[in-house]
Amino acid sequence: MKHALLVRLMRALERKEGAFLFLDTHAGRGSYDLSLASEGDSKAREPEWPSGIGRLWDVQDAPPEVADYLELVRAFDRKSGNLAGQPRFYPGSPRLARLVLRDRDRMELWERHPAECAALAAEFRGEKRISVHEADGYGALKACLPPGERRALTLIDAPFESKDEWDYIYAALAEGLRRLAAGTFAVWYPLSERAGAETFLESVKALKAPSLSAEMTVEPDGAGLRGSGVLIVNPPWKFEEEARRIVRYLAGKLGRGASALESVRWIVPE
Numbered sequence: 001m002k003h004a005l006l007v008r009l010m011r012a013l014e015r016k017e018g019a020f021l022f023l024d025t026h027a028g029r030g031s032y033d034l035s036l037a038s039e040g041d042s043k044a045r046e047p048e049w050p051s052g053i054g055r056l057w058d059v060q061d062a063p064p065e066v067a068d069y070l071e072l073v074r075a076f077d078r079k080s081g082n083l084a085g086q087p088r089f090y091p092g093s094p095r096l097a098r099l100v101l102r103d104r105d106r107m108e109l110w111e112r113h114p115a116e117c118a119a120l121a122a123e124f125r126g127e128k129r130i131s132v133h134e135a136d137g138y139g140a141l142k143a144c145l146p147p148g149e150r151r152a153l154t155l156i157d158a159p160f161e162s163k164d165e166w167d168y169i170y171a172a173l174a175e176g177l178r179r180l181a182a183g184t185f186a187v188w189y190p191l192s193e194r195a196g197a198e199t200f201l202e203s204v205k206a207l208k209a210p211s212l213s214a215e216m217t218v219e220p221d222g223a224g225l226r227g228s229g230v231l232i233v234n235p236p237w238k239f240e241e242e243a244r245r246i247v248r249y250l251a252g253k254l255g256r257g258a259s260a261l262e263s264v265r266w267i268v269p270e
Helices: 002-013 064-079 093-100 114-123 137-144 165-179 197-207 239-254
Strands: 021-024 031-033 089-091 106-110 130-133 152-156 184-191 211-217 227-233 261-268
Touching: 002 064, 002 093, 002 152, 002 184, 002 227, 002 239, 021 093, 021 137, 064 089, 064 093, 064 239, 089 093, 093 106, 093 114, 106 137, 114 130, 137 152, 137 165, 152 165, 165 184, 165 197, 184 197, 197 211, 197 227, 197 261, 211 239, 239 261
Parallel strands: 021 106, 021 152, 106 130, 152 184
Antiparallel strands: 031 089, 184 227, 211 227, 211 261
């Protein structure tokens, strides 16, 4: 869901000729070999991709917004050398964004974990319009905004490793909006009994910027992580309609056990 929405946000920015910046605050390593997902640190583990991208790999009925995302993923998988009938190489947010980026646009990628950042730097070595920073991504908004292009899409895909993560995200959004009031910001967040997403979304109202949330719960009765959401601050024109088609379709395909839940709602109306 996050990546399908990300592609639509970038497509929306491309409707205008002017260049824009894509800023990823927690970029990860760029791309992933799914065949390694069953190799744990000490013992084999069950890979997650069969319940995610695996369920979508051969679909023929996807709406255009999902089909666009899937074709990018399939093309990346093939170009990376996979000739099998199931997915192997999956693009993370930075690589997926690069597949959409035009020559005039730029990317700023931040990742504080040294090994992940090294892999990210290797992924984009030689790319003149892509900068990789080994640093805390919450500092990225102060360092990179406002950009010379005057347009930007910022993805905050935090690891939720800290009990203060929601506070960090809120502060980053506030800083980003102070520096680029018309910028678009996308925030991934978990949905679980203890996550605190509703409290965070309520706090976003104080920022007074148009904000839309898209959520999908694939396992409503499950323990732990039940689903996830994406908050979009300053969403592009008509993005709500595209988000509804994406979330509705994916919920129908990815739900486990009881019926999946999905919603697209305004937190701060336009």
